[in-house]
Amino acid sequence: xxxxxxxQKKKLKPELKKILIITYYWPPAGGPGVQRWLKxxxxxxxxxxxxxVYIPENPTYPIVDTNLEKEVSEKxxxxxxxxxxxxxxxxxFSKNKTKKISSGIIPNQKKQTFLDKTLLWIRGNLFIxxxxxxxxxxxxxxxxxxxxxxxxxxxxxxxxxxxxxLIGLVLKQKMKVxxxxxxxxxxxxxxxxxxxxxxTRAERKHKALEYRVLNTADTIIVTSKxxxxxxxxxxxxxxxxxxxxxxxxxxxxxxxxxKFSLAHIGSFLSxxxxxxxxxxxxxxxxxxxDFKSHLELKLIGAVSQEVLDTISQFNLNSYLNNLGYVFxxxxxxxxxxxxxxxxxxxxSEETKSIIPGKLFEYMVSNRPIIAIGxxxxxxxxxxxxxxxxxxxxxxxxxxxxxxxxxYYNQFLEGKLQSYGVGLQKYFRKNLTKELAQLINxxx
Numbered sequence: 001x002x003x004x005x006x007x008q009k010k011k012l013k014p015e016l017k018k019i020l021i022i023t024y025y026w027p028p029a030g031g032p033g034v035q036r037w038l039k040x041x042x043x044x045x046x047x048x049x050x051x052x053v054y055i056p057e058n059p060t061y062p063i064v065d066t067n068l069e070k071e072v073s074e075k076x077x078x079x080x081x082x083x084x085x086x087x088x089x090x091x092x093f094s095k096n097k098t099k100k101i102s103s104g105i106i107p108n109q110k111k112q113t114f115l116d117k118t119l120l121w122i123r124g125n126l127f128i129x130x131x132x133x134x135x136x137x138x139x140x141x142x143x144x145x146x147x148x149x150x151x152x153x154x155x156x157x158x159x160x161x162x163x164x165x166l167i168g169l170v171l172k173q174k175m176k177v178x179x180x181x182x183x184x185x186x187x188x189x190x191x192x193x194x195x196x197x198x199x200t201r202a203e204r205k206h207k208a209l210e211y212r213v214l215n216t217a218d219t220i221i222v223t224s225k226x227x228x229x230x231x232x233x234x235x236x237x238x239x240x241x242x243x244x245x246x247x248x249x250x251x252x253x254x255x256x257x258x259k260f261s262l263a264h265i266g267s268f269l270s271x272x273x274x275x276x277x278x279x280x281x282x283x284x285x286x287x288x289x290d291f292k293s294h295l296e297l298k299l300i301g302a303v304s305q306e307v308l309d310t311i312s313q314f315n316l317n318s319y320l321n322n323l324g325y326v327f328x329x330x331x332x333x334x335x336x337x338x339x340x341x342x343x344x345x346x347x348s349e350e351t352k353s354i355i356p357g358k359l360f361e362y363m364v365s366n367r368p369i370i371a372i373g374x375x376x377x378x379x380x381x382x383x384x385x386x387x388x389x390x391x392x393x394x395x396x397x398x399x400x401x402x403x404x405x406x407y408y409n410q411f412l413e414g415k416l417q418s419y420g421v422g423l424q425k426y427f428r429k430n431l432t433k434e435l436a437q438l439i440n441x442x443x
Contacts, residue, residue, distance in 0.1 A: 001011070008129050016050035019154040019439060020147065022139070022164050024132060026055040027072055030065030030328065032244075032266065032357035036184055037158055038071060039247050039428040040435060045075040047436035052076075052152070054143060056083035056135060063302075067327045075306045081142050084134040086127060128205050129187070130161040140170045147175060156221075158182040165213045172216055178442050181217035184244075186227050210234070218442060221435075226353030226377040242434050243382075245426040246360040249329070254336035259296035260411045261321075262337035262370070266358050268299060270306035271346040274372045276394060278314040280401040284408075291408065295319045300326055300334055335365040339411055340404075343383075345373035347394045355379045360426050363388045368407060370417040387421045394413060 021041065025033035041051040051073070057080040065230060072078075128131055146152070155177050157168035165181050172179045187210045188203075198206070214220060214235040220229050221240050228239045262281075285292050297311070299322045326334070335341060341362045345351050355378050362369050363382075369389025373380065380391035392400045410416040424430065 016048055018050045018052060018152050020052045020152050021156045022054045022167055023158040024161050025165055028064050030062040035357055036244055040432050041076050042073045043429045043432035046344035049436055054079045055306055058082055060085040063325060065327050067329055075358045081139060086131045110360035128202055129209055131162050132145060132161040133163040136163055139167045154178045154179040156182055160185055162187050169213055169216055179217045180219050180221055181213055182221040184223055186353055218369045224353040224355050226378050240438055242431055243355060244357040244360055245428045245431045246364045247428040249332045257337050257339055260294040260408055261296040261298050261338045262340045262342055263298035263334055264342040265300045265334060268303040268307045272306040272344045273307045273310050274344050276397040276400055278310055279406060280397060281316060284316040296321055298338060300331055333348050334359055338367055339416055341367050341369045343369055343371040345375050352377050363420050363423055367415055386420050386422055388418050
């Protein structure tokens, strides 16, 4: 049998089990959302599974990284179908605001303009569960035929966007397929959900759709223990935790920054604004005579204006190196070159379950991590267990300040480094082996 991959004919090995993966984020999309399934697809053929990836033909990606296209496995079968994107229409009013909302950067409520509020209300109340919902019906029609013609019995949907789970929901109802619903992030408890200005009706609809998906899928896959616990209160279906991870990266040999650089890599949302960090740095600049000649604050990725304003309020602008978004390969280089890596999560009950994808790349960089987040965060346990850094709650300013001083002194002595343990379990190929075993257990 022959299939098409990028307009080239390739033979499909009959002994491989075929699975259909439905995902929105795929190269040339950049950012953390693309990495999980890009890497699973890379390694699934090693476990006798043929990945068939269904993606939009004309997506609107808030972040683009064309270098990632080189990482797409040649063994993958790629299917594309057109999508209608409301974000394309909304960009007529404000391309910048639309792009930020699409990527999850939502302005602080006190600083939202009328246009901000209007766009958020439209996004939250007219497009449920999200703006990609118009892809559901045409995708079902297209995939129903493809599944039947190619004897596919296993499908996987990955969200967000959670509208993709609705494709799986309908296909499960109409066809004899085993359905795995993969949640990279939670649904109704995701950090920005409350910022969407939802009406009571919209909130109820979100919860109803979430309930249907969780109780129809054969198996739920999540990335954290807290999300598993949350979902166990909604469904009795099997729930399996498979975290994100790290992969082997081809980068040039690292040369550490000459400055005492503290680097945050990834989107820096307004809700992640860690005042205790900025205040600690401002105090240390006054207390340690040479600190000002060494300090560098590196921000790599999209940064909210609220974060930049707060940095300015603490008179840290002269130490700021705001590099903006860079390709993933360059981000990895910065992870290995920087003296200390910053990992910041929103201080709320809803974000305990979030384990940022970059954590795992941080852990294998040999650079110590300063992590700030809510009490009992899932990622705090991982950092502690792997000995890759120190976690702080938002109330632990003195502890944070003392750790920065300790790292700074090690930097001056040329001894600053992390010594991770037990990292191999988070290697992407090992995680893919877990996924393959799960898939095969359902045959």
